[in-house]
Amino acid sequence: MNMRIIPYFVFFLCFAACTGTPQKEPLTLWYHEPAHNWDEALPVGNGRAGAMVFGGVEKEQLQLNENTLYSGEPSVVFKDVKITPEMFDRVTGLMKAGKYTAASDLVCKNWLGRLHQYYQPFGDLHIQNNKHGDAGQYKRTLNISDAIATTAYEQNGIRYEREVFASHPDDVIVIHLKSETSKGIDISLDFTSPHPTAVQKGEDDRLILHGQAPGYVERRTFEQLEQWGDQYKHPELYDAKGNRKFNKRILYGDEIDGKGMFFEAQLKPVLPKDGKCEITDSGIHVYNTGEVYFLLSMATSFNGFDKSPSREGIDPAAKAADILDKALAYDYPTLKQRHTEDYRSLFDRVNLELVSSPGQKAMPTDTRLERFAQTADPDLAALLFQFGRYLMISGSRPGGQPLNLQGMWNKDTIPAWNCGYTININTEMNYWPAELTNLSECQEPLFRMIRELAVSGAETAQNMYGRRGWVAHHNTSIWRESLPNDNVPTASFWPMVQGWLCSHLWEHYQFTQDTDFLKNEAYPLMKGAAEFFADWLIDDGNGHLVTPVGVSPENTFITEDGQQAAMSMGPTMDMAIIRETFTRTLATAEMFDLDEPLRAELKDKLERLLPYQVGKRGQLQEWMYDFKEREPQHRHFSHLYGFHPSDQITPDKTPELFNAVRKTLELRGDLASGWSMGWKINCWARLLDGNHAYKIIANLFNPVGFGNSEHKGGGLFRNMLCAHPPFQIDGNFGYTAGVTEILLQSHAGYIHLLPALPDVWAEGTVSGLKARGNFEVAMNWKEGKLTDANIHSLAGKSCTLRAGQPFTIKQNGKVVATSTPIRSNGKEYHQATFQSDTHLSNSYKLTLLFD
Structure with missing residues (x-):
């Protein structure tokens, strides 16, 4: 053999082997320009700490968050609300007499607390490029397959690259810079913070930012508080006579008796031996090197929802230093490997491929978004689906806090809606995709919040209501406030959240079949929710049990005599949540033979609950009576709770109600705020109408903030975060859940494959989706048909x-079942049941083949 051709032959074999198993292209968001503002920056996070990365050339900015940094502390939680029997009778008497406005006035004056406290920004890390010259060949990316943000460019003929990632296993944010030349890097770094208490200092081998968050924040104006007569609820701002003590509503340090959470960031540079580094109180200067990386740790004095962070808090300096020192045990390649392996262990569970043209896939993400309305781009729709999973993994990991209105990414000291937990849908919507898309463990922070909220909620149930169990209302924060808060009649008084939150516990059991979790963690919380509801119900005078006062968040109605009100007896959503809570609590108690007296009580009251009603327009009725909506196309459609996210209304079991849901959505219309569109996608998918679900998807792909006056309303910012507007992350999660409902459903007692596939997604593949019963599903389809x-x-x-x-089911190469045709709600489907032999195995695999 001619020895000169052996290297070529070996290369050919290697090339053939590699091409036989091609690597998937990473999923990326990418842009030709740096972010011009926060709504264009790219998010990274490790479930506790996060950053928005701007990707600048002359000056890079990382806006920083740590998800325990809130204003206030337990001592500023307002608890002085009590419903006396006399006031309860007055309000319910007015309700039964149809005097809704008068009843609402009494509730607002006597039954409401004040707003919860606020999620806070941590600060900003700035990286100044001391090299001068125009930059070219610029590209900014967020690789969501690896959770790494990259900025690359050429300057003065030299190639530069900057990587940023937030490591969950090492609990640090890592920033890596390199250039093509050995001395190409000359940068300066410093911290800033919106908190005036924050101080930067250089110390030994690191740069430190230390500060204290506000001890109290209030977003309502003084004029609003005084108009409501709520001065007594805000002793931080008013004296005993109702006079203002300050001319501001953010209080720090001595203004609030030293209350407020402490925080600290530590930044450590790691350079090659020949690199130069200077650290002073002004910042870090790194030069004479071709490579450097930085480890950034962040910590707060938060020590639990019931402990003062200023008096009983942990030392954030010691925690930040400990995190940093442990991470320093690894070099950059190892840190990156540990990060990507951890992240991929979650992200790679699900794959979704939808077909777009090569030309579309070659465009920058913002260009594709702008063109989505003109030309369908299924691959971009799949990218947004996976972006939702990326945000879930980045924002919610065991040991951290749950995702709030902005996940964990917030720049404002007085953010929209407090940037806390709005729990009349928004917090719950954040977690809709968790079980569906194989990210079950990402719900752990939510479950912990439910346990903690039940502690304060038991106090509220007893002290405010004089009832059993636990209760919470439509807002809370890290301090787990459980009182009704603020003074908004359409939302504030809503003692129903415990039922909705407990549905997540039940669904976790449904998807995992974890009976220990159901018995020991879920059931005590479900029982407490059911006990409160059982005590809260009253007789409506016609033999039905209803809630005495409630709202259909956040809508209002008009009565025949012209009253405009939000509060009434027995709104449909109230009854749906109670029906669900009683049913699931009963099922669990019976499964484990627990609490027989409670079971008897719940069975009796379940049978007497006010049933669903269909209104004169054929719609599912929103209130106890067929009131006219003041805003017919309101963004909330809370009365559909029993349809989605619950499982009470299905085409097989309740066809009349199923059709009434369709009429309701038709009347509501297709336009909405960003998060509401996420909800509508789910609902149209459950109506088995894929093309209508896709119509809402197309509406969601509305470019917001692109400088085009034609683009109004909700949609997506350039960075693909959902615009309410402003930014609310629940729309991203609602969308990801909705795409799953289009492809797979399991709420109605069976696994429905491609139940609502839109025509524009005629070809695709998906794997790793989860169905109730702890099933994992993979599918391929072409020309709109399963293969x-x-x-x-x-x-x-x-x-x-x-x-x-039609289909056949094979197991181990043998046909074990063949589908038979069935009809449901006027449509023909094909169905088969496979009964496993659990004596042989607690798992099995099936292959479905289609004609």
């Missing part, structure tokens, strides 16, 4: 499958 599917049972349960075309 094959694989079902992996992880719990050995029997499996009922439904699809829009």
